Amino acid sequence: MMPRLHLALGVTGLFLLLFSVISLGWTWNKVKNYQDIHIIHLSKEASPSKVFPSSSIKEEETIAITLFSEEKGQIISNKYFNRFTEVKAISIFGSSTLLFPNSYPLEKEDLTGCLIDIHTAWELFGDVDVVGANIDYQNKTYEIRGLLNHPVPVFLYESPMSPPSLKEEEENILFSQVAAKALHPSDKKEVAQKLRNLYNLEGQESILNFGRIPDFNLSWKEHKSALWYLILKESNCVETVYLIYLSQQIYYYSFFFLGLFFFVVYRKGLLDHTFFNS
Amino acid sequence: MREYLLTLIHLWKKKKISVLFAKFLLFMLLCTILSRGIYAKGMAQVTTGSPKKMSISHKVQSEGFIEKNQEASIHIPSGIRIESVFVKQGQIVENDTPLFQIDMDDLQEIIKEKANEVEKLTLQINDIVSNQQYHATKEAQDAKRAAQDYALAQASGNRQIGEAAYDLQRSQEQLEQWKDFPSYLKDNLEHDLQRAALTREVERLREEINMLKDHSQSVSANVLDKEEQIRKKKIELENASKSLDDYINSMTSQLEKQWKERKETLEEDLHAKEKAYYDTGETAANSLLEAGRTMEDASMEKPSDSTLEIYKLDREEKTRKLAKLKDLQAIGGIITSDISGFVTKVNITPGERSNDLGCILLALTEESFNFCASITKEQRKYVNIGDTAHIYFQRGSHTLENIRIERVEEDPANPENYYIYASVPSKNLTIGETGVLEIVKQSEHYPYCVSLEALHGDGIHIYVLVLHEKETILGTELYVERRNVKVLDKNETYAALEAGTITEQENIVLTSTKPIVGGDIVRLFEE
Structure with a gap:
């Protein structure tokens, strides 16, 4: 049973990686004109x-x-x-x-x-x-x-x-x-x-600064200032789009890292050592 | 293969395969339910309705207000001091009720001023008339004299030109008649005595020589003497001939000189006459032109001058005002009402002077008022004179029914708006009270009427979505079909569609939870 779950995690990780990469590409293509x-x-x-x-x-x-x-x-x-x-x-x-x-x-x-x-x-x-x-x-x-x-x-x-x-x-x-x-x-x-x-x-x-997140051209201070402004003030039409793309990217990045984690666990056999053996 | 089949039979006997198969079927059933659920969730949910036979009612609603039917203004000429006012706003007055009193001393002063102004104007008018008459006589005289001068200049010019032409003609004739030199020479030599004497001497000598020659033939004696005489005579003849020739030559040169001098004199005279002729013509033409211009100036129309007419109009106006003031003086300065009604506005104050706004405004006491409401050009299509309307007044929930529309007028300030007027009974109503006028117009009966929300449009076509069923591998499904329609009439709720595009049995999509287009699979909305 445990090896099967191990395999399922690997497959799920691969699927999440593929899904998140495609979705991020689609989002980046949409926001590039806002740069x-x-x-x-x-x-x-x-x-x-x-x-x-x-x-x-x-x-x-x-x-x-x-x-x-x-x-x-x-x-x-x-x-x-x-x-x-x-x-x-x-x-x-x-x-x-x-x-x-x-x-x-x-x-x-x-x-x-x-x-x-x-x-x-x-x-x-x-x-x-x-x-x-x-x-x-x-x-x-x-x-x-x-x-x-x-x-x-x-x-x-x-x-x-x-x-x-x-x-x-x-x-x-x-x-x-x-x-x-x-x-x-x-x-x-x-x-x-x-x-x-x-x-x-x-x-x-x-x-x-629409684009890929994180944008290393901006300092964390600038990111923080913009985010606070968006959170505290009522956003305008462009800022609304920005927030949507921002949340989409955060969503897809979380999938990406989750998928990456699953895949790494599958590849290194950490699951056996940490969970199943204990 | 055999081993595989034996293994399956073995498993079947152990009931393991049947359990697996049941689990597989259960899993497939779950997947199917899940996929159908997702599929159905993605579909738009629609509500539908069938076309109805009905008439389309057009309701025109507009807010309006009560206004006075008629209003009269009591006014006097402006600038007269008011002594006292006897009425106040809202007061009901009868015919001949005193309204206000004019200051009579002030009126007397104004009348005197106006009379002086009229007198001044009369004097100014008389002066202008006198000046105009004088100028008219002088202008006529100047014109007459200019015409005479023109005629004289014309006659004098013609005469001078005629004389110059005659002189020129004479000179030309003299020059033409002046003979040629051979004739002149011949005439003069013929009448010259000395030449005649010399000629006669030559001829005498020739005759004498001839006679001597004749005598010498008939008489032989003294032949030698005779010959000697002849010889001498011949010598004399030669001398005489020579003298004659010399004389003629001398005369010829002298006469030629005289002939040339005479001819030059005649030619110079001709040139002088020609010049005189042209100079005379030019001088006459200039004189005539100058006289003509003087005549034109004299007969030129003078610019219009309306001063007299203006003064007359001014005097007429002032006289009219003076007459009104005298009328006011005659009635003792007390202004009375000439109608029965109530005072709507008092524009005068004791001690102040009257203005052009009208001293007192009176509304006629009547049994009806006007209700005025504004409507749009679109609403105007459904409102006609004679239509009946309901008017709902906010104050006291008062309602008037079946009120006839009396007038419809275009708003002069905005051509997109119209004013409609209805006569309403004045009972329980006050001027300025607002209300809502409502007119309902029913159209003819249309066989295919749908709710307005069933209509869709892309800016070019108007269409409805008709619901249909179809069989698919997933069972019976509903889909919508786009059908272009023509709207015959509509109001805020319903639209009448042209026959032939939809039928009474068909279900038309009214609402949808999602945007849909023709061909989309949908499901009916479930409560």
Whole structure:
């Protein structure tokens, strides 16, 4: 009986190793587009007209920036089917690829397009192939450009830039968070500094370094700071994805190490010495 | 092989193989149950319903409020001081009830000021009229004179040009008539006496020579003398001929010089006449142009001047106001109500002057009010004049039934909105009270109506999912079929579908626990 259990442990260990390696590969492939995206929770809300006052700053040459804000409990509707659903509305100024790199890119000029998640599409249309259909939000009609694979119901749309003549107190299009990415790998450590110096954007940085865990490029202090921030604060759409991938990776790594343990036990015959003989 | 079979028989006899087989079957059964459980758990659970025959009701609901049917404004010209106000807001007034009193001294002053203004305007109008008449006469005179000057310039120019043309023609004729030199020479030589005398002398000498020759033939004596005489005569003749030729040559050169001088004089005269002709034409044309422009200037239309009309309108307005003020003075400055109603607003205060807003607003005492509600363009499709509506008032749970819609008007500020008006009895209602208007419109009967939640759409097509059964190796399974439909009518709950796509017996998927598409295996929702 004991040798059979020994063999079963070896087989299970091999299976767990294989499963965890495949799963980790799949996860890494998903998160690679998120690499080096910096999320800043601004200490003071910013408007596009103040962040980009003129064409003097060529952000394309340095870093890609997307301003965004999230508002929970927003209602979007499909008037034709008389269906309503509650979503987290994400208004952005900039490209959506910094927030959702694996989906259709919504650009800042596209003020009539939007992205929704698959669950919301099913709720409103009873279908998940709804690209090109229209939905309504705050008395405005948006055309669905693409679908997001996101665990929380979301509705993402572009906000227009206010006229430059508008005074600061009259601004009604304000953003509380920034997603930024260095266009040159050499600049990736200076993103926060550039945001502060060039665009006067300051706040708490949530270091979301998507990728393989552990990432040896980051110190444990940085990991700890980011994790505490995620645990204590309410996570935004990108941070939610980060947490999901993080938990997935921890899950698969635990399988990997368990499988490795079983296999080592099988190979060395430790089980006989430690458990069965005693 | 034989040994293997013998071993099996041996084991069977020992009942070991049967136990193993039973264990194997039990294990397979457990696996099957587990796999079916996982398989069923992964399926979407759906609820279904069948199409129904029904009519689609369209309910239009909108919040509105009670407003006054009619309102009248009591007003007087602005700027008059109010002495006292006799009514207050909410007070009911009858016809001829005094409302307020005007300060009569102030009114007298205003009337005097207005009368002076009217008088000033009248004087200004008279001055303008007089000036306009003077300018009109002067302009007519200037125009007449300019026309005369133009006619004179035209006549004078024509005359001067005619004279110059005549002189030019004369010069041309003189030059053309001036003969050629041989004729001139011939004429002058013919009439020259000296040349004639010399010619006669030559001819006389020739005759004498001829006579001497004749005498010498008939008379033989003195032949020598005769010949001598002839010779002398010939010498005289030669001398005379020579003198004649010299004279003619001399005369020819002299006459040629005279002829040339005369011709040059005539040509110069012709050129001078030509120049004079063209100069005269140019001068006449310029004079005529100048006279024409003067005439045009004189007849040019003068720019419009509305000063007089403005003054007249101003005077008319002031006169009208003055008349109103005098009317107020005539009635002693006491303003009374000309209708029965109640005071909704008092815009005047004793001691202050009246303004343009209207001094007092009065609402007519009536038996009905208006109920006004705003509806959207989409709702407008189901509302028509004459439709009946129910109105639910929040205060006191008061309900009005079968109220007729009187008017439907477009919102001038927003073309996407409309206002609907209904006349409601004023009993138990107050102005400004809010309520909810509800109109229910029933459509015709449709044979295939489904719940709105049964509809699916991909932005292009609308479809329903129809539930079917099929036999598989796992037994009877349910699957859904996508079927595109056309919606004939719908409201917030139901949709009427075009006949031919679904039947009454078919089960339409209403809800699903998971996203499903046509062809998916599903199971019915279990309570």
